[in-house]
Every structure is written in C-alpha cells, then in structure tokens.
Amino acid sequence: MKIGIIAALDLEIEKLKNQIIGMTKSETATMKFYEGKISNTDIVAAVAGVGKVNAAACTQTMILKHSPDIIINVGVAGGLAEGLNVGDIVVAESVAEHDMDTTVCGEPLGFISGIELINIPCDENITKLLCISAEKLSGVNVKKGVIASGDQFIHTDAQRARIIDNFHAAAAEMEGASIGHVCYMNGVPFGVLRALSDTADNSAPVSFKTFAEKASHNSIIIIMEFIKIMEETRK
Numbered sequence: 001m002k003i004g005i006i007a008a009l010d011l012e013i014e015k016l017k018n019q020i021i022g023m024t025k026s027e028t029a030t031m032k033f034y035e036g037k038i039s040n041t042d043i044v045a046a047v048a049g050v051g052k053v054n055a056a057a058c059t060q061t062m063i064l065k066h067s068p069d070i071i072i073n074v075g076v077a078g079g080l081a082e083g084l085n086v087g088d089i090v091v092a093e094s095v096a097e098h099d100m101d102t103t104v105c106g107e108p109l110g111f112i113s114g115i116e117l118i119n120i121p122c123d124e125n126i127t128k129l130l131c132i133s134a135e136k137l138s139g140v141n142v143k144k145g146v147i148a149s150g151d152q153f154i155h156t157d158a159q160r161a162r163i164i165d166n167f168h169a170a171a172a173e174m175e176g177a178s179i180g181h182v183c184y185m186n187g188v189p190f191g192v193l194r195a196l197s198d199t200a201d202n203s204a205p206v207s208f209k210t211f212a213e214k215a216s217h218n219s220i221i222i223i224m225e226f227i228k229i230m231e232e233t234r235k
C-alpha cells in the first residue's frame with residue numbers, strides 16, 4: 001500500500017516529512033515530492049502550491065510518476081458550518097468546485113463538465129478511517145461534510161453565504177476539489193482532511209497567519225493515526 005499525501009504549503013506537511021524514513025526527494029515542474037516509509041507503509045508526500053491548477057498538476061504528476069494506491073489531501077481550511085471553530089476538523093464526504101460557473105450556458109452552478117458532477121464523492125472507507133482517526137484528537141470537533149474549493153481566499157460574508165447557500169459546504173479551501181477531480185478521472189480513491197485555521201470571515205487573514213501552523217500540526221497527527229489504523233486493518 002502506497003499512500004500519496006498532497007498539501008498546498010510546506011508548513012502543512014513539514015511535520016509529516018520529518019517522519020518519513022529513508023526519504024528521497026525529487027522535483028517535477030517545480031513541485032517537490034518526498035518518498036519513503038512511515039512505519040510499514042510506503043508514502044509519497046508532495047507540496048503542490050496554492051490553488052486548483054497547482055493541485056491538479058501535482059495530483060496528475062503524483063499518479064503518473066509515483067503510483068500511489070490512494071491520495072489524501074491534507075492542510076488547513078476556513079470553517080463555514082455553524083458551530084465550527086478554529087482548530088476543528090472537517091473530513092470531506094464530497095468535494096465541489098465553488099468557482100465553476102457555466103450557469104449562463106444552462107448548467108447548474110458548480111457543474112464540472114467532463115465528469116458531469118457537482119459533488120465528487122470521496123472514498124467512503126478513507127473518509128470513515130479519517131473520521132475515526134480525527135476523533136482520537138481531544139478538544140476538537142470533527143465534522144463530516146462537503147468541502148468546497150476555489151481560487152479565492154474566503155474572507156467576506158458575501159463569499160461565505162454564496163458557498164454555504166449553493167454548496168452546503170462545511171469548509172472552504174483552494175485545492176481539495178481539484179485533487180478529487182483528478183483522482184476521480186484516474187480512478188484513484190481519495191480523501192480530504194482539513195483543520196480549520198480560520199472561519200472564512202473578516203478575521204480570516206489574521207486568523208490564518210496565527211493558527212495555520214498549529215492546525216497543520218493537528219492534521220498531521222491525524223494522518224499518522226490514519227496510517228496506523230490502515231496498517232492494523234491490513235494485518
């Protein structure tokens with residue numbers, strides 16, 4: 001079993017990189033890939049850069065050059081669902097591209113031509129194991145729901161309301177849906193785990209700067225637990 005892990009930022013994956021044994025580093029099209037083992041599991045971790053195009057390029061490269069069996073997108077997000085606070089965890093049951101808009105041509109908002117979907121379903125087993133792993137972390141709420149991605153940092157009431165009303169999303173970020181989109185095209189099972197660095201409102205820019213590192217650390221603790229549980233279920 002080889003697990004691919006993709007983050008947008010170095011800080012979102014730093015703590016995981018430190019756990020990789022026998023690590024080799026490679027670079028394709030400016031993206032960095034780190035391969036090795038965590039415990040008995042083969043790992044390829046990558047830093048994609050921010051946004052949907054970077055994430056899509058990274059996912060397709062990872063699939064073609066590093067052959068992961070599954071891919072998990074990890075990192076931080078802005079919380080949208082009521083009751084969620086900075087530090088809480090959102091695990092995607094599906095992902096959507098909130099900035100995909102061909103409504104003027106008669107398609108519903110968010111419709112992704114080619115795969116003909118608005119919500120791309122995550123792998124049910126990965127999602128279940130991510131939730132079980134997240135629930136072991138004390139002091140945080142864990143919510144399963146839609147994660148919406150787009151090429152914008154969400155920080156206004158109008159942006160929040162538009163994504164909540166149209167996509168019923170629990171969190172917003174900038175990569176998960178494009179990673180899911182490429183995984184879906186390639187038949188690679190995927191999951192998305194995000195820790196909230198902010199609540200996607202006018203406090204978001206400052207909150208992100210203050211809490212991104214701590215939130216990222218928590219999401220890596222959860223990924224380490226996920227790897228452990230995956231190993232136990234394979235025994």
Ligand code: ADE
Pocket residue numbers: 076077078152153154155172173174197198199200201204208
């Ligand atoms: N990643 C973390 N916080 C975010 C936000 N508010 N909008 C988009 N991506 C994010």
